[in-house]
Amino acid sequence: xxAPSFAMRVLHVVCRIPPGRAATYGDVAALAGSPRAxxxxxxxxxxxxxxxxxxxxxxxxxxxxxxxxxxPAMKRALLAAEGIIVIGARIADWRRVRxxxxxxx
DNA sequence: CCGTTGACGTCGG
DNA sequence: ACCGACGCCAACG
Numbered sequence: 177x178x179a180p181s182f183a184m185r186v187l188h189v190v191c192r193i194p195p196g197r198a199a200t201y202g203d204v205a206a207l208a209g210s211p212r213a214x215x216x217x218x219x220x221x222x223x224x225x226x227x228x229x230x231x232x233x234x235x236x237x238x239x240x241x242x243x244x245x246x247x248p249a250m251k252r253a254l255l256a257a258e259g260i261i262v263i264g265a266r267i268a269d270w271r272r273v274r275x276x277x278x279x280x281x
Numbered sequence: 282c283c284g285t286t287g288a289c290g291t292c293g294g
Numbered sequence: 295a296c297c298g299a300c301g302c303c304a305a306c307g
Contacts (some may be wrong), residue, residue: 182304201289216303218288236289243288
């Protein structure tokens with residue numbers, strides 16, 4: 177069995193992120209099977225230009241925006257359109273927005 | 282194949 | 295709370 181590429185697993189996880197929620201690169205990496213590959217997730221996001229992938233729902237640790245091809249305003253707008261409020265470079269109520277966790281426990 | 286780069290994470294000052 | 299250093303993984307030249 178040829179093991180699926182990291183990019184494929186990452187994209188699969190990102191596609192599972194529901195609207196109005198967001199996950200960190202580290203969380204996506206962990207869900208993809210490599211909890212230490214947060215940076216590699218960023219590489220996948222950068223290389224992936226598929227529109228069916230809500231890459232704007234992937235943020236940095238602590239609810240920070242992280243990067244977006246040098247366009248943080250675009251990411252902020254997309255998140256705001258889903259009800260996610262971004263203050264400065266951070267997401268408001270990050271604890272509630274975070275996925276797959278999200279105000280549980 | 283090796284060195285560098287990059288949408289990151291965590292710890293320490 | 296903010297900045298800097300080290301570590302991690304994959305892609306590119």
